Amino acid sequence: MTQTEKEKMIAGQFYFAQDTELVASRKEARRQMKKINAQEDDQLRQQLVQEVFGTSGNHLYVEPNITFDYGFNIHVGENFYCNFNNIFLDTCPIIIGDNVMFGPNVQLYTATHPLEPVKRNSGLEYGKPIQIGDNAWFGGGVVILPGVTLGDNVVVGSGSVVTKSFGDNVVLGGNPARVIKKITENEPSNPLDGLRAKIDHIDDQLLELLTKRLQIVGDVAQYKAEHKLPILNKGREEEILARLVPSNDAALTPFLKENFEQILRLSKEYQAKIIKDPHHEK
Incomplete structure:
Protein backbone atom coordinates (compact mmCIF):
# COMPACT_ATOMS: atom_id res chain seq x y z
CA MET A 1 0.00 0.00 0.00
CA THR A 2 1.35 3.42 -1.00
CA GLN A 3 2.20 5.69 1.92
CA THR A 4 0.88 9.23 2.08
CA GLU A 5 3.35 12.09 2.42
CA LYS A 6 2.06 12.59 5.97
CA GLU A 7 2.82 8.97 6.85
CA LYS A 8 6.30 9.29 5.35
CA MET A 9 6.90 12.48 7.34
CA ILE A 10 5.89 10.95 10.67
CA ALA A 11 8.00 7.85 9.96
CA GLY A 12 11.12 10.00 9.39
CA GLN A 13 11.33 9.24 5.66
CA PHE A 14 11.85 11.70 2.82
CA TYR A 15 8.58 13.47 2.08
CA PHE A 16 7.34 16.35 -0.06
CA ALA A 17 6.49 19.26 2.25
CA GLN A 18 4.22 20.94 -0.30
CA ASP A 19 1.84 17.99 -0.37
CA THR A 20 -1.75 19.26 -0.35
CA GLU A 21 -2.69 17.48 2.88
CA LEU A 22 0.36 18.77 4.72
CA VAL A 23 -0.11 22.34 3.50
CA ALA A 24 -3.71 22.22 4.74
CA SER A 25 -2.57 20.80 8.10
CA ARG A 26 -0.04 23.60 8.57
CA LYS A 27 -2.67 26.22 7.76
CA GLU A 28 -5.01 24.68 10.31
CA ALA A 29 -2.17 24.64 12.86
CA ARG A 30 -1.64 28.36 12.34
CA ARG A 31 -5.33 28.99 12.87
CA GLN A 32 -5.22 27.02 16.12
CA MET A 33 -2.05 28.81 17.25
CA LYS A 34 -3.76 32.19 16.87
CA LYS A 35 -6.64 31.00 19.04
CA ILE A 36 -4.34 29.56 21.70
CA ASN A 37 -2.03 32.57 21.88
CA ALA A 38 -4.90 35.05 21.96
CA GLN A 39 -6.74 33.23 24.75
CA GLU A 40 -6.28 35.08 28.04
CA ASP A 41 -8.10 32.55 30.22
CA ASP A 42 -5.58 29.94 31.38
CA GLN A 43 -8.11 27.10 31.62
CA LEU A 44 -9.52 27.72 28.14
CA ARG A 45 -6.00 27.97 26.71
CA GLN A 46 -5.20 24.59 28.27
CA GLN A 47 -8.27 23.05 26.66
CA LEU A 48 -7.33 24.44 23.24
CA VAL A 49 -3.80 23.03 23.58
CA GLN A 50 -5.15 19.60 24.60
CA GLU A 51 -7.38 19.60 21.51
CA VAL A 52 -4.42 20.31 19.21
CA PHE A 53 -1.72 18.10 20.77
CA GLY A 54 -1.60 14.44 19.78
CA THR A 55 -1.90 13.34 23.41
CA SER A 56 -1.56 15.07 26.76
CA GLY A 57 -2.06 14.56 30.47
CA ASN A 58 -4.95 16.09 32.35
CA HIS A 59 -2.83 18.89 33.76
CA LEU A 60 -0.67 21.17 31.65
CA TYR A 61 0.06 24.88 31.49
CA VAL A 62 1.20 26.64 28.33
CA GLU A 63 2.10 30.32 28.25
CA PRO A 64 1.69 32.28 25.03
CA ASN A 65 3.17 32.35 22.51
CA ILE A 66 3.56 28.74 21.49
CA THR A 67 4.57 27.83 17.93
CA PHE A 68 4.32 24.45 16.18
CA ASP A 69 4.19 22.99 12.67
CA TYR A 70 1.27 20.61 13.12
CA GLY A 71 0.49 19.98 16.79
CA PHE A 72 -0.70 16.41 16.30
CA ASN A 73 2.89 15.14 16.61
CA ILE A 74 3.34 16.64 20.08
CA HIS A 75 2.72 14.26 23.01
CA VAL A 76 3.12 15.46 26.61
CA GLY A 77 2.57 13.73 29.94
CA GLU A 78 1.10 14.94 33.21
CA ASN A 79 2.07 18.26 34.77
CA PHE A 80 3.70 19.77 31.69
CA TYR A 81 4.73 23.42 32.05
CA CYS A 82 5.70 25.48 29.00
CA ASN A 83 6.90 29.05 29.50
CA PHE A 84 6.74 31.92 26.99
CA ASN A 85 7.65 31.59 23.29
CA ASN A 86 8.36 27.87 23.00
CA ILE A 87 8.79 26.42 19.49
CA PHE A 88 8.00 22.82 18.47
CA LEU A 89 8.91 21.85 14.90
CA ASP A 90 6.94 18.62 15.02
CA THR A 91 7.32 17.05 11.58
CA CYS A 92 8.20 13.89 13.53
CA PRO A 93 6.84 12.95 16.97
CA ILE A 94 7.95 14.94 20.01
CA ILE A 95 7.30 12.78 23.08
CA ILE A 96 7.61 14.42 26.50
CA GLY A 97 7.20 12.60 29.83
CA ASP A 98 5.58 13.57 33.12
CA ASN A 99 6.53 16.53 35.34
CA VAL A 100 8.49 18.38 32.66
CA MET A 101 9.20 22.12 32.81
CA PHE A 102 10.38 24.28 29.92
CA GLY A 103 11.72 27.80 30.43
CA PRO A 104 11.09 30.61 27.93
CA ASN A 105 12.26 30.34 24.30
CA VAL A 106 12.86 26.58 24.39
CA GLN A 107 13.05 25.14 20.87
CA LEU A 108 12.59 21.50 19.85
CA TYR A 109 13.45 20.76 16.21
CA THR A 110 12.56 17.42 14.63
CA ALA A 111 12.70 18.92 11.13
CA THR A 112 15.84 18.69 9.02
CA HIS A 113 16.94 18.74 5.38
CA PRO A 114 19.21 16.70 3.09
CA LEU A 115 22.86 17.76 3.03
CA GLU A 116 23.05 17.28 -0.74
CA PRO A 117 21.95 20.54 -2.44
CA VAL A 118 20.15 18.79 -5.32
CA LYS A 119 17.91 16.84 -2.92
CA ARG A 120 17.47 19.85 -0.65
CA ASN A 121 16.43 22.12 -3.54
CA SER A 122 13.99 19.50 -4.82
CA GLY A 123 11.66 20.16 -1.88
CA LEU A 124 12.32 16.85 -0.15
CA GLU A 125 12.51 17.04 3.62
CA TYR A 126 12.68 14.61 6.50
CA GLY A 127 12.73 14.58 10.28
CA LYS A 128 13.97 12.70 13.33
CA PRO A 129 11.85 12.27 16.49
CA ILE A 130 12.67 13.80 19.86
CA GLN A 131 11.94 12.05 23.16
CA ILE A 132 12.22 13.61 26.64
CA GLY A 133 11.88 11.50 29.80
CA ASP A 134 10.13 12.30 33.08
CA ASN A 135 11.10 15.13 35.45
CA ALA A 136 13.07 17.15 32.90
CA TRP A 137 13.80 20.84 33.39
CA PHE A 138 15.05 23.01 30.52
CA GLY A 139 16.34 26.52 31.15
CA GLY A 140 15.54 29.45 28.88
CA GLY A 141 16.76 29.31 25.30
CA VAL A 142 17.53 25.57 25.21
CA VAL A 143 17.63 24.06 21.70
CA ILE A 144 17.05 20.33 21.13
CA LEU A 145 18.15 19.09 17.70
CA PRO A 146 16.55 16.32 15.58
CA GLY A 147 16.88 12.74 16.82
CA VAL A 148 17.79 13.55 20.44
CA THR A 149 16.54 11.30 23.25
CA LEU A 150 17.00 12.39 26.87
CA GLY A 151 16.39 10.13 29.86
CA ASP A 152 14.62 10.82 33.14
CA ASN A 153 15.61 13.58 35.59
CA VAL A 154 17.62 15.58 33.04
CA VAL A 155 18.36 19.27 33.62
CA VAL A 156 19.56 21.39 30.69
CA GLY A 157 21.16 24.76 31.41
CA SER A 158 19.98 27.97 29.76
CA GLY A 159 21.23 28.57 26.24
CA SER A 160 22.44 25.01 25.71
CA VAL A 161 22.24 23.28 22.33
CA VAL A 162 21.68 19.54 22.70
CA THR A 163 23.02 17.75 19.63
CA LYS A 164 23.07 14.13 20.85
CA SER A 165 21.26 11.82 23.25
CA PHE A 166 21.97 11.43 26.97
CA GLY A 167 20.71 9.06 29.67
CA ASP A 168 19.15 9.61 33.09
CA ASN A 169 20.15 11.88 35.98
CA VAL A 170 22.48 14.36 34.30
CA VAL A 171 22.87 18.12 34.16
CA LEU A 172 23.75 19.30 30.64
CA GLY A 173 25.18 22.61 29.52
CA GLY A 174 27.02 24.31 26.69
CA ASN A 175 27.05 24.29 22.88
CA PRO A 176 27.23 21.49 22.03
CA ALA A 177 25.81 20.35 25.37
CA ARG A 178 27.86 18.02 27.53
CA VAL A 179 27.45 16.48 30.97
CA ILE A 180 28.29 19.05 33.65
CA LYS A 181 27.44 16.77 36.54
CA LYS A 182 25.47 13.67 37.49
CA ILE A 183 22.46 13.92 39.76
CA THR A 184 22.36 11.69 42.84
CA GLU A 185 18.97 11.27 44.47
CA ASN A 186 18.64 13.32 47.65
CA GLU A 187 22.27 14.39 47.42
CA PRO A 188 23.24 17.14 49.87
CA SER A 189 23.67 20.57 48.40
CA ASN A 190 27.32 21.30 47.70
CA PRO A 191 28.02 24.97 46.90
CA LEU A 192 31.41 24.01 45.46
Whole structure:
Protein backbone atom coordinates (compact mmCIF):
# COMPACT_ATOMS: atom_id res chain seq x y z
CA MET A 1 0.00 0.00 0.00
CA THR A 2 1.35 3.42 -1.00
CA GLN A 3 2.20 5.69 1.92
CA THR A 4 0.88 9.23 2.08
CA GLU A 5 3.35 12.09 2.42
CA LYS A 6 2.06 12.59 5.97
CA GLU A 7 2.82 8.97 6.85
CA LYS A 8 6.30 9.29 5.35
CA MET A 9 6.90 12.48 7.34
CA ILE A 10 5.89 10.95 10.67
CA ALA A 11 8.00 7.85 9.96
CA GLY A 12 11.12 10.00 9.39
CA GLN A 13 11.33 9.24 5.66
CA PHE A 14 11.85 11.70 2.82
CA TYR A 15 8.58 13.47 2.08
CA PHE A 16 7.34 16.35 -0.06
CA ALA A 17 6.49 19.26 2.25
CA GLN A 18 4.22 20.94 -0.30
CA ASP A 19 1.84 17.99 -0.37
CA THR A 20 -1.75 19.26 -0.35
CA GLU A 21 -2.69 17.48 2.88
CA LEU A 22 0.36 18.77 4.72
CA VAL A 23 -0.11 22.34 3.50
CA ALA A 24 -3.71 22.22 4.74
CA SER A 25 -2.57 20.80 8.10
CA ARG A 26 -0.04 23.60 8.57
CA LYS A 27 -2.67 26.22 7.76
CA GLU A 28 -5.01 24.68 10.31
CA ALA A 29 -2.17 24.64 12.86
CA ARG A 30 -1.64 28.36 12.34
CA ARG A 31 -5.33 28.99 12.87
CA GLN A 32 -5.22 27.02 16.12
CA MET A 33 -2.05 28.81 17.25
CA LYS A 34 -3.76 32.19 16.87
CA LYS A 35 -6.64 31.00 19.04
CA ILE A 36 -4.34 29.56 21.70
CA ASN A 37 -2.03 32.57 21.88
CA ALA A 38 -4.90 35.05 21.96
CA GLN A 39 -6.74 33.23 24.75
CA GLU A 40 -6.28 35.08 28.04
CA ASP A 41 -8.10 32.55 30.22
CA ASP A 42 -5.58 29.94 31.38
CA GLN A 43 -8.11 27.10 31.62
CA LEU A 44 -9.52 27.72 28.14
CA ARG A 45 -6.00 27.97 26.71
CA GLN A 46 -5.20 24.59 28.27
CA GLN A 47 -8.27 23.05 26.66
CA LEU A 48 -7.33 24.44 23.24
CA VAL A 49 -3.80 23.03 23.58
CA GLN A 50 -5.15 19.60 24.60
CA GLU A 51 -7.38 19.60 21.51
CA VAL A 52 -4.42 20.31 19.21
CA PHE A 53 -1.72 18.10 20.77
CA GLY A 54 -1.60 14.44 19.78
CA THR A 55 -1.90 13.34 23.41
CA SER A 56 -1.56 15.07 26.76
CA GLY A 57 -2.06 14.56 30.47
CA ASN A 58 -4.95 16.09 32.35
CA HIS A 59 -2.83 18.89 33.76
CA LEU A 60 -0.67 21.17 31.65
CA TYR A 61 0.06 24.88 31.49
CA VAL A 62 1.20 26.64 28.33
CA GLU A 63 2.10 30.32 28.25
CA PRO A 64 1.69 32.28 25.03
CA ASN A 65 3.17 32.35 22.51
CA ILE A 66 3.56 28.74 21.49
CA THR A 67 4.57 27.83 17.93
CA PHE A 68 4.32 24.45 16.18
CA ASP A 69 4.19 22.99 12.67
CA TYR A 70 1.27 20.61 13.12
CA GLY A 71 0.49 19.98 16.79
CA PHE A 72 -0.70 16.41 16.30
CA ASN A 73 2.89 15.14 16.61
CA ILE A 74 3.34 16.64 20.08
CA HIS A 75 2.72 14.26 23.01
CA VAL A 76 3.12 15.46 26.61
CA GLY A 77 2.57 13.73 29.94
CA GLU A 78 1.10 14.94 33.21
CA ASN A 79 2.07 18.26 34.77
CA PHE A 80 3.70 19.77 31.69
CA TYR A 81 4.73 23.42 32.05
CA CYS A 82 5.70 25.48 29.00
CA ASN A 83 6.90 29.05 29.50
CA PHE A 84 6.74 31.92 26.99
CA ASN A 85 7.65 31.59 23.29
CA ASN A 86 8.36 27.87 23.00
CA ILE A 87 8.79 26.42 19.49
CA PHE A 88 8.00 22.82 18.47
CA LEU A 89 8.91 21.85 14.90
CA ASP A 90 6.94 18.62 15.02
CA THR A 91 7.32 17.05 11.58
CA CYS A 92 8.20 13.89 13.53
CA PRO A 93 6.84 12.95 16.97
CA ILE A 94 7.95 14.94 20.01
CA ILE A 95 7.30 12.78 23.08
CA ILE A 96 7.61 14.42 26.50
CA GLY A 97 7.20 12.60 29.83
CA ASP A 98 5.58 13.57 33.12
CA ASN A 99 6.53 16.53 35.34
CA VAL A 100 8.49 18.38 32.66
CA MET A 101 9.20 22.12 32.81
CA PHE A 102 10.38 24.28 29.92
CA GLY A 103 11.72 27.80 30.43
CA PRO A 104 11.09 30.61 27.93
CA ASN A 105 12.26 30.34 24.30
CA VAL A 106 12.86 26.58 24.39
CA GLN A 107 13.05 25.14 20.87
CA LEU A 108 12.59 21.50 19.85
CA TYR A 109 13.45 20.76 16.21
CA THR A 110 12.56 17.42 14.63
CA ALA A 111 12.70 18.92 11.13
CA THR A 112 15.84 18.69 9.02
CA HIS A 113 16.94 18.74 5.38
CA PRO A 114 19.21 16.70 3.09
CA LEU A 115 22.86 17.76 3.03
CA GLU A 116 23.05 17.28 -0.74
CA PRO A 117 21.95 20.54 -2.44
CA VAL A 118 20.15 18.79 -5.32
CA LYS A 119 17.91 16.84 -2.92
CA ARG A 120 17.47 19.85 -0.65
CA ASN A 121 16.43 22.12 -3.54
CA SER A 122 13.99 19.50 -4.82
CA GLY A 123 11.66 20.16 -1.88
CA LEU A 124 12.32 16.85 -0.15
CA GLU A 125 12.51 17.04 3.62
CA TYR A 126 12.68 14.61 6.50
CA GLY A 127 12.73 14.58 10.28
CA LYS A 128 13.97 12.70 13.33
CA PRO A 129 11.85 12.27 16.49
CA ILE A 130 12.67 13.80 19.86
CA GLN A 131 11.94 12.05 23.16
CA ILE A 132 12.22 13.61 26.64
CA GLY A 133 11.88 11.50 29.80
CA ASP A 134 10.13 12.30 33.08
CA ASN A 135 11.10 15.13 35.45
CA ALA A 136 13.07 17.15 32.90
CA TRP A 137 13.80 20.84 33.39
CA PHE A 138 15.05 23.01 30.52
CA GLY A 139 16.34 26.52 31.15
CA GLY A 140 15.54 29.45 28.88
CA GLY A 141 16.76 29.31 25.30
CA VAL A 142 17.53 25.57 25.21
CA VAL A 143 17.63 24.06 21.70
CA ILE A 144 17.05 20.33 21.13
CA LEU A 145 18.15 19.09 17.70
CA PRO A 146 16.55 16.32 15.58
CA GLY A 147 16.88 12.74 16.82
CA VAL A 148 17.79 13.55 20.44
CA THR A 149 16.54 11.30 23.25
CA LEU A 150 17.00 12.39 26.87
CA GLY A 151 16.39 10.13 29.86
CA ASP A 152 14.62 10.82 33.14
CA ASN A 153 15.61 13.58 35.59
CA VAL A 154 17.62 15.58 33.04
CA VAL A 155 18.36 19.27 33.62
CA VAL A 156 19.56 21.39 30.69
CA GLY A 157 21.16 24.76 31.41
CA SER A 158 19.98 27.97 29.76
CA GLY A 159 21.23 28.57 26.24
CA SER A 160 22.44 25.01 25.71
CA VAL A 161 22.24 23.28 22.33
CA VAL A 162 21.68 19.54 22.70
CA THR A 163 23.02 17.75 19.63
CA LYS A 164 23.07 14.13 20.85
CA SER A 165 21.26 11.82 23.25
CA PHE A 166 21.97 11.43 26.97
CA GLY A 167 20.71 9.06 29.67
CA ASP A 168 19.15 9.61 33.09
CA ASN A 169 20.15 11.88 35.98
CA VAL A 170 22.48 14.36 34.30
CA VAL A 171 22.87 18.12 34.16
CA LEU A 172 23.75 19.30 30.64
CA GLY A 173 25.18 22.61 29.52
CA GLY A 174 27.02 24.31 26.69
CA ASN A 175 27.05 24.29 22.88
CA PRO A 176 27.23 21.49 22.03
CA ALA A 177 25.81 20.35 25.37
CA ARG A 178 27.86 18.02 27.53
CA VAL A 179 27.45 16.48 30.97
CA ILE A 180 28.29 19.05 33.65
CA LYS A 181 27.44 16.77 36.54
CA LYS A 182 25.47 13.67 37.49
CA ILE A 183 22.46 13.92 39.76
CA THR A 184 22.36 11.69 42.84
CA GLU A 185 18.97 11.27 44.47
CA ASN A 186 18.64 13.32 47.65
CA GLU A 187 22.27 14.39 47.42
CA PRO A 188 23.24 17.14 49.87
CA SER A 189 23.67 20.57 48.40
CA ASN A 190 27.32 21.30 47.70
CA PRO A 191 28.02 24.97 46.90
CA LEU A 192 31.41 24.01 45.46
CA ASP A 193 29.76 21.96 42.70
CA GLY A 194 27.66 24.94 41.72
CA LEU A 195 30.69 27.22 41.61
CA ARG A 196 32.63 24.71 39.54
CA ALA A 197 29.73 24.42 37.12
CA LYS A 198 29.82 28.19 36.67
CA ILE A 199 33.57 28.05 36.01
CA ASP A 200 33.07 25.26 33.46
CA HIS A 201 30.49 27.38 31.66
CA ILE A 202 32.85 30.37 31.59
CA ASP A 203 35.70 28.12 30.36
CA ASP A 204 33.52 26.99 27.45
CA GLN A 205 32.93 30.62 26.53
CA LEU A 206 36.63 31.45 26.90
CA LEU A 207 37.60 28.57 24.62
CA GLU A 208 35.28 29.83 21.91
CA LEU A 209 36.51 33.42 22.23
CA LEU A 210 40.21 32.49 22.40
CA THR A 211 39.82 30.34 19.30
CA LYS A 212 38.29 33.28 17.44
CA ARG A 213 41.06 35.56 18.72
CA LEU A 214 43.81 33.25 17.46
CA GLN A 215 42.12 32.98 14.07
CA ILE A 216 42.24 36.79 13.76
CA VAL A 217 45.86 36.79 15.04
CA GLY A 218 46.61 34.45 12.14
CA ASP A 219 45.15 36.99 9.73
CA VAL A 220 47.32 39.69 11.34
CA ALA A 221 50.39 37.49 10.86
CA GLN A 222 49.60 37.04 7.18
CA TYR A 223 49.29 40.80 6.75
CA LYS A 224 52.59 41.42 8.57
CA ALA A 225 54.36 38.82 6.44
CA GLU A 226 53.07 40.38 3.22
CA HIS A 227 54.07 43.90 4.30
CA LYS A 228 57.31 42.87 6.07
CA LEU A 229 56.20 44.27 9.41
CA PRO A 230 57.72 43.18 12.76
CA ILE A 231 55.78 40.86 15.03
CA LEU A 232 56.26 42.95 18.16
CA ASN A 233 54.32 46.20 18.46
CA LYS A 234 55.13 47.34 21.97
CA GLY A 235 52.85 50.37 21.80
CA ARG A 236 49.92 48.17 20.80
CA GLU A 237 50.59 45.76 23.70
CA GLU A 238 50.76 48.60 26.23
CA GLU A 239 47.50 49.99 24.86
CA ILE A 240 45.77 46.60 25.23
CA LEU A 241 46.97 46.09 28.80
CA ALA A 242 46.00 49.65 29.82
CA ARG A 243 42.53 49.16 28.38
CA LEU A 244 41.80 45.69 29.78
CA VAL A 245 43.53 45.57 33.17
CA PRO A 246 41.80 47.56 35.94
CA SER A 247 43.95 49.72 38.15
CA ASN A 248 41.44 50.09 40.98
CA ASP A 249 41.37 46.48 42.19
CA ALA A 250 44.59 45.69 44.03
CA ALA A 251 43.65 42.03 44.55
CA LEU A 252 42.80 41.17 40.93
CA THR A 253 45.04 43.52 38.93
CA PRO A 254 48.30 41.50 39.03
CA PHE A 255 46.54 38.26 38.10
CA LEU A 256 44.56 39.81 35.27
CA LYS A 257 47.70 41.52 33.96
CA GLU A 258 49.60 38.24 33.96
CA ASN A 259 46.75 36.47 32.14
CA PHE A 260 46.63 39.06 29.38
CA GLU A 261 50.42 39.15 29.13
CA GLN A 262 50.34 35.40 28.59
CA ILE A 263 47.69 35.78 25.88
CA LEU A 264 49.82 38.43 24.14
CA ARG A 265 52.97 36.30 24.43
CA LEU A 266 51.26 33.27 22.93
CA SER A 267 49.79 35.46 20.17
CA LYS A 268 53.31 36.53 19.20
CA GLU A 269 54.47 32.92 19.21
CA TYR A 270 51.57 31.95 16.99
CA GLN A 271 52.38 34.80 14.60
CA ALA A 272 56.03 33.71 14.52
CA LYS A 273 54.99 30.15 13.70
CA ILE A 274 52.92 31.40 10.78
CA ILE A 275 55.53 33.84 9.49
CA LYS A 276 58.38 31.45 10.34
CA ASP A 277 60.50 34.32 11.59
CA PRO A 278 63.88 32.90 12.67
CA HIS A 279 64.67 36.02 14.74
CA HIS A 280 61.58 35.81 16.89
CA GLU A 281 62.45 35.17 20.54
CA LYS A 282 59.98 32.94 22.33
